[in-house]
Amino acid sequence: MNMVSKRWYSIITVLLSVAFGLFLGYFLVQGRVLFRAKGSDAVAISDLRAELAVEKSKFEQLATRQQELETRKRTLLQIDSDNPSKEALYATWREYALLSGMTDVTGSGIRLTLDDKLNYNPVTDPIESLIHDSTVTYAMNLLWAAGARAMTLNGTRMTAISNISCVGPTILSYDVRLMPPYEIEAIGPVDSMRQAVESDSWFARLRQKEIGVRIALCEEASLTLPSFSKTHDFRAYMDLLIPVEGS
Structure with a gap:
C-alpha cells in the first residue's frame, strides 16, 4: 500500500x-x-x-352523610304529604324535583363506556388515545341530541349546572376527580341513542387501531339514575342568584 x-x-x-x-x-x-x-x-x-x-x-364520607339527610328529607316530606291541605304543594315540589334532577328516575336506556387505549405509550401514541373532558362532553351532547332524558357520569347525575373539566390524566366533575373508565348511563329512546353513537364519525375515528380508544355500548331494559342530591348540594351553585319577585 x-x-x-x-x-x-x-x-x-x-x-x-x-x-x-x-x-x-x-x-x-x-x-x-x-x-x-x-x-x-x-x-x-x-x-x-x-x-x-x-x-x-x-367522597364516601360525604355520600354517607348525604344519604342520611336524604332519608330524613323523605321522612319529613312523607309526613307533610299526609296532610290533605299540602297535597297540591307536594305535587308541585315533586314536579320541580323531577325537572331539576333532584329525584331518582328509572327507565330504559343505554350504558356507554369510554376508556383509554390499552397500554397507552405517551411517546408513540397520539394524545387522542386518552379520554379527555372534551371526549366525555362530546359523548354526552351526542346522547342529549339523540333524545336522552336523564344522564349520569360515573354515578353522578348530570344537571343544568354540570361542570366537566380536565385535570392532568383525570377528569373533574362537580369538584370530584374521576379516573377511566368513564361510564355514561342515559335514559331515553334506546334505538335513537344507539344509532347516534354507532354512526358517529368521530367515534369511528377514535376506534381506529392507531388511536385505540375503547368504546363499549350496551342497551339496558331498566336503568335507575340517582338524584343529584344524593351526591351534591345545589345550594353551593346558587349563592349568587337573587330571585325576581313576582316572576
Whole structure:
C-alpha cells in the first residue's frame, strides 16, 4: 500500500470513528431523555393515585352523610304529604324535583363506556388515545341530541349546572376527580341513542387501531339514575342568584 492509499485509509478510519461516536452519543442522550420522561410520568401517576384515594375517602364520607339527610328529607316530606291541605304543594315540589334532577328516575336506556387505549405509550401514541373532558362532553351532547332524558357520569347525575373539566390524566366533575373508565348511563329512546353513537364519525375515528380508544355500548331494559342530591348540594351553585319577585 503506497503512502497516498495509507493516508486516505487513515482519513476514512477517523471519519468513520467520529460518525460512530456521534451516533452512539445521540442514542445515549435519547435513551436518557426517554428514561427521565417515563420516570417522571410514573411519579406523577403515583402521586395522582394517592390523591385520588384521599378524594375517594372524602367522597364516601360525604355520600354517607348525604344519604342520611336524604332519608330524613323523605321522612319529613312523607309526613307533610299526609296532610290533605299540602297535597297540591307536594305535587308541585315533586314536579320541580323531577325537572331539576333532584329525584331518582328509572327507565330504559343505554350504558356507554369510554376508556383509554390499552397500554397507552405517551411517546408513540397520539394524545387522542386518552379520554379527555372534551371526549366525555362530546359523548354526552351526542346522547342529549339523540333524545336522552336523564344522564349520569360515573354515578353522578348530570344537571343544568354540570361542570366537566380536565385535570392532568383525570377528569373533574362537580369538584370530584374521576379516573377511566368513564361510564355514561342515559335514559331515553334506546334505538335513537344507539344509532347516534354507532354512526358517529368521530367515534369511528377514535376506534381506529392507531388511536385505540375503547368504546363499549350496551342497551339496558331498566336503568335507575340517582338524584343529584344524593351526591351534591345545589345550594353551593346558587349563592349568587337573587330571585325576581313576582316572576
